[in-house]
Amino acid sequence: MPNATKFLPRLVRYIWAVPCSVVGLVLAAPLLLAGAKAHSVCGVLEIALSQQVKPDFRLLHRLPFCAITFGHVVIGLTAHNLEHLRAHEHEHVRQYERWGLFFFLAYPASSLYQWVRGNNPYWDNRFEVQARLSAANAKNEA
């Protein structure tokens, strides 16, 4: 029998983030039908559009990101991107677990706040700063 003290909070975090994960699944469905590959890593569904190191579709080069997270769903251009950005994107997963559906408001609000202050809306976004720190810490621990 699973440890109830660990299992219940994890279940609650999954349920809290479900609306965001559903958005990710809806976006991922046509990609999966088009041949993208999905893997589960630490309870997160990671979907790679391409198994190549570099994206093999010209359209993918135009996207402004290499990976994007919606709840417990991470969509990456390539399997290599997913592996390389795993610590960063999984920090975003934890952010969704804390904020739930409100993350869809909090993230752009943080970008807007930084833009109004004259900062970069992406690089200075508090959630991106936190994700970069988490990824750097994970790299240092490895």
Ligand SMILES: [Zn+2]
């Ligand atoms: Zn990020």
